[in-house]
Amino acid sequence: MIACMPAQAGMRIADHADAMTPEQRRRNRIAATILVAFAAVIFVWVIGKGGGLFTPFGGPG
Amino acid sequence: MSSVTVDHLPPGQMHGEGHDDHHHAIPTGWRRWLFATNHKDIGTMYLIFSFVMLMEGGTLALLLRTELFEPGLQFFRPELFNQFTTMHGLVMVFGAIMPAFVGFANWMIPMQIGASDMAFARMNNFSFWLLPVAAILLTASFFVPGGATAAGWTLYAPLSVQMGPGMDLAIFAMHLMGASSIMGAINVIVTILNMRAPGMTLMKMPLFCWTWLITAFLLIAVMPVLAAAITMVLTDRHFGTDFFNAAAGGDPVLYQHVFWFFGHPEVYIMILPAFGIVSLVVPTFARKTLFGYASMVYATAAIAVLSFIVWAHHMFTTGMPVTGQLYFMYATMLISIPTGVKIFNWVATMWRGSMTFETPMLFAIGFIFVFTIGGFTGLILSVAPIDIQVHDTYYVVAHFHYVLVAGSLFGLFAGAYYWVPKWTGRMYSEKLGKLHFWSSMISFNLTFFPMHFLGLAGMPRRYADYAAQFTTFHQIATIGAFWFGLSQLIFLYAMLRCYAGKGEPAPANPWEGAQGLEWSVPSPAPFHTFETPPEVK
Numbered sequence: 001m002i003a004c005m006p007a008q009a010g011m012r013i014a015d016h017a018d019a020m021t022p023e024q025r026r027r028n029r030i031a032a033t034i035l036v037a038f039a040a041v042i043f044v045w046v047i048g049k050g051g052g053l054f055t056p057f058g059g060p061g
Numbered sequence: 062m063s064s065v066t067v068d069h070l071p072p073g074q075m076h077g078e079g080h081d082d083h084h085h086a087i088p089t090g091w092r093r094w095l096f097a098t099n100h101k102d103i104g105t106m107y108l109i110f111s112f113v114m115l116m117e118g119g120t121l122a123l124l125l126r127t128e129l130f131e132p133g134l135q136f137f138r139p140e141l142f143n144q145f146t147t148m149h150g151l152v153m154v155f156g157a158i159m160p161a162f163v164g165f166a167n168w169m170i171p172m173q174i175g176a177s178d179m180a181f182a183r184m185n186n187f188s189f190w191l192l193p194v195a196a197i198l199l200t201a202s203f204f205v206p207g208g209a210t211a212a213g214w215t216l217y218a219p220l221s222v223q224m225g226p227g228m229d230l231a232i233f234a235m236h237l238m239g240a241s242s243i244m245g246a247i248n249v250i251v252t253i254l255n256m257r258a259p260g261m262t263l264m265k266m267p268l269f270c271w272t273w274l275i276t277a278f279l280l281i282a283v284m285p286v287l288a289a290a291i292t293m294v295l296t297d298r299h300f301g302t303d304f305f306n307a308a309a310g311g312d313p314v315l316y317q318h319v320f321w322f323f324g325h326p327e328v329y330i331m332i333l334p335a336f337g338i339v340s341l342v343v344p345t346f347a348r349k350t351l352f353g354y355a356s357m358v359y360a361t362a363a364i365a366v367l368s369f370i371v372w373a374h375h376m377f378t379t380g381m382p383v384t385g386q387l388y389f390m391y392a393t394m395l396i397s398i399p400t401g402v403k404i405f406n407w408v409a410t411m412w413r414g415s416m417t418f419e420t421p422m423l424f425a426i427g428f429i430f431v432f433t434i435g436g437f438t439g440l441i442l443s444v445a446p447i448d449i450q451v452h453d454t455y456y457v458v459a460h461f462h463y464v465l466v467a468g469s470l471f472g473l474f475a476g477a478y479y480w481v482p483k484w485t486g487r488m489y490s491e492k493l494g495k496l497h498f499w500s501s502m503i504s505f506n507l508t509f510f511p512m513h514f515l516g517l518a519g520m521p522r523r524y525a526d527y528a529a530q531f532t533t534f535h536q537i538a539t540i541g542a543f544w545f546g547l548s549q550l551i552f553l554y555a556m557l558r559c560y561a562g563k564g565e566p567a568p569a570n571p572w573e574g575a576q577g578l579e580w581s582v583p584s585p586a587p588f589h590t591f592e593t594p595p596e597v598k
Contacts, residue, residue: 019177019592024255028180031251039243039285046289046319050304 087588095190098182099588100167103189105484107164108477110192112553114156117200119546121149126542129535132527142525143211144203144227150214151231154331155238156196158469162334163188163245165476166273168484170249172579172586173267175258175595180251181244188244195237202227202234213523215324218305218316222297229298232291239284246280249273258578260597264358267577268351271358272337275365279326279333282369287323290316314379321372329368331465332432333361335472336403339425341577342475343407346422347414348574353406360399360406367396377445378452386445393443400436404429419572420494424475427502428468435463438513453523456516462509474501474552482567485559486585493555500548507541 020028088096097103124145128137137145167185171178179185202209207225210216221228253266253274263271293304294316303309305316344351351357371393377386407429416422438460442448451457474497482488511534520531527535558564570580578597582590 019594020256027255028251031255032181032247035247035250035281039281042282043285043289043292046286047293050293 097186097189098178100171100178100182100185101484101586101588103179103185104164104167104169106189107160107167107192110189110196111157111161111164114152114160114196115549117196118149118152118157119549121145121152123542123546125149126539128525129527130539131536132529132532134526137525139525140211141208143213143523144209146523147211147213147231148199148203148209151199151210151235152196153465154214154327155235156192156199158331158465158473159238159242160192161473162273162276162331162469163242165269165334165338165473165480166245166249169480169579170252170270170273171256172483172582172590173270173577174253174256174261175578175591175597176252176256177589177592177594179248180256181248184244185248188241188248191237191241195234195241198230198237199234202230205230215317215320216291216294217320218294218297218313219307221294221316222305229295232295235291236288239288242280243284246277246284249277250281253277258591258594258597261578264355265597267337268340268354268357268361269334269337272333272340272361275361276330276333279330279365279368283323283326283330286319287327290319290323293319314376317376317379318373321375322369324375325372326365326368328461328464329364331469332472333364335428335469335476336361338472338476338479339407339428340403341575342421342425342479343410343429345479345572345574345576346419346425347411347416349410349414350576351406352409352412353402356402357406360402363399364396367392367399371396374443374445374448377448390443390445394440397436397440404433404436415574419478420489420491420498421475421479423495423498424471424478427498428471428475431463431467431471431502431505435460435468438463451516453521454516455512455520455522458522459509459512459516462512466509467505471501474498477552477556479572480579481556481559482571483579483582483584483586485562486567486583487559487562487564488567488571489555489559489564493551493558497548497551497555500551501545504541504544504548508538508545509541511535511537511541 087093093102094106097106124137125142128135128142167179170176199209205226207227209227210221210224210231212220212224212228216228216231253270257263257266266274293302296302297304297306297311303311305311305313307313340351340357371389373381373385373389374393377389381389407425411426418426438456442451442457442460478489478494515531515534515538518531520527567584569583571584572580578591578595579586581595
């Protein structure tokens with residue numbers, strides 16, 4: 001293990017952002033936005049459809 | 062996996078060696094963990110968290126088995142027994158198995174694709190730290206008036222609409238865990254799609270990355286459905302809606318449809334990453350490349366697609382048209398085809414290989430053997446007339462424990478023994494590993510195999526008491542369960558030895574037949590790896 005300075009001494013904690021290009025960060029943001037929107041739409045759609053959803057199979061038949 | 066050749070570097074200049082750690086500070090103390098953005102640290106926290114939850118869920122299971130050792134009520138009231146049953150399921154599914162696979166994903170995916178970290182390091186931190194909060198909410202629900210939720214892990218309405226505040230805590234906990242899973246899935250998808258090293262095409266990725274990519278899409282598609290279902294329960298409980306209230310025009314069966322639209326893909330969320338681990342371990346110890354890499358990828362995708370169209374096979378007894386039953390029956394049977402492709406490929410990989418039987422391989426072969434039994438009982442349960450006979454009996458309990466314990470958990474153990482040299486820089490003790498495997502394998506079967514007979518004889522699940530004729534099989538199952546639980550202490554000891562720096566120092570690649578970028582970095586893996594992307598040929 002390599003001895004290191006503690007992080008709180010004003011030293012910047014490195015993270016992988018250093019290793020990413022601005023183009024990569026931009027593409028990551030776009031992809032994440034699309035995926036979050038997708039999840040949110042499913043959530044809203046299921047609740048929105050609510051009682052009407054799947055009823056052809058529901059009930060005692 | 063497809064053959065991947067990495068630019069070889071001389072000793073001392075391996076990827077990450079002597080390079081990545083010295084020009085950035087590694088945070089120390091509690092800050093390192095609370096503010097962690099490093100994928101390896103977050104992966105370690107996920108793995109520790111999931112093991113703690115495994116212990117909690119396991120303890121609940123042993124309490125259940127203690128009560129069931131004899132007919133009659135010995136230790137717990139039936140209400141408390143039902144709380145233990147429900148919490149055992151919730152803790153194991155959302156607290157143990159799923160976070161354990163996310164821990165593996167955090168540790169291994171960036172290293173396997175040659176990325177420096179996950180795409181969203183701070184979101185990764187947030188996804189993890191939601192989990193302990195959720196676990197505290199869930200566990201604390203035992204201590205509120207009325208106790209924890211006792212509606213079963215499926216939280217079926219109308220039970221879940223009627224219960225006390227413990228149900229609200231469970232709903233909030235599942236919302237948090239769901240949000241955590243969605244964020245984790247977004248991280249995995251974006252990392253794999255956008256951050257692979259040059260030359261690491263999708264079809265060169267290790268199978269573990271592929272199975273996780275597909276799992277992540279499943280998570281994003283179905284976790285919002287669960288969130289919506291339990292939100293509807295919450296609004297029914299507190300805000301005057303009647304989604305599931307039959308007296309007001311709602312439909313409790315609607316809950317079952319929505320829940321199982323989440324619930325069946327959830328089964329594959331818990332097993333596909335294990336398929337990925339086994340698909341790496343088997344070729345390593347058979348010293349051959351994986352048979353049918355492309356077909357493995359397509360089979361995984363096929364299983365994921367089919368998982369969306371079979372949900373109502375969990376509901377044959379709730380009442381549905383015969384055409385509906387036939388459709389869900391045949392659609393469910395279809396899943397055995399891609400699953401069979403996978404099992405065929407694993408066996409074909411071993412065929413005429415130079416096999417050795419180190420602990421990861423033992424767990425992988427054990428996985429194939431026992432998971433296949435669980436798969437076959439699943440096929441039997443897909444037949445509607447049979448399912449109606451054994452619905453909500455111990456046959457179903459036996460089936461899903463063969464899939465989720467011998468499947469998911471053995472897959473996780475195979476992965477833990479396979480990669481612990483990379484995580485800690487130490488080799489585990491083969492003696493302890495083999496003892497853990499054989500002890501787990503025998504005790505697992507002792508616990509769950511008799512449950513098939515119990516179920517076929519009519520023993521219903523989630524009951525604290527039973528008729529005297531079931532006593533012998535219940536006693537065998539209880540003895541097996543305690544043996545299985547104690548066996549996991551061997552695993553804990555074997556892992557802690559490695560983390561304590563005991564055991565042989567591990568070389569960068571301790572396995573003769575292992576391929577992949579993670580073996581090109583030293584053991585233990587440096588804090589930062591692949592800040593300069595490797596070239597994959």
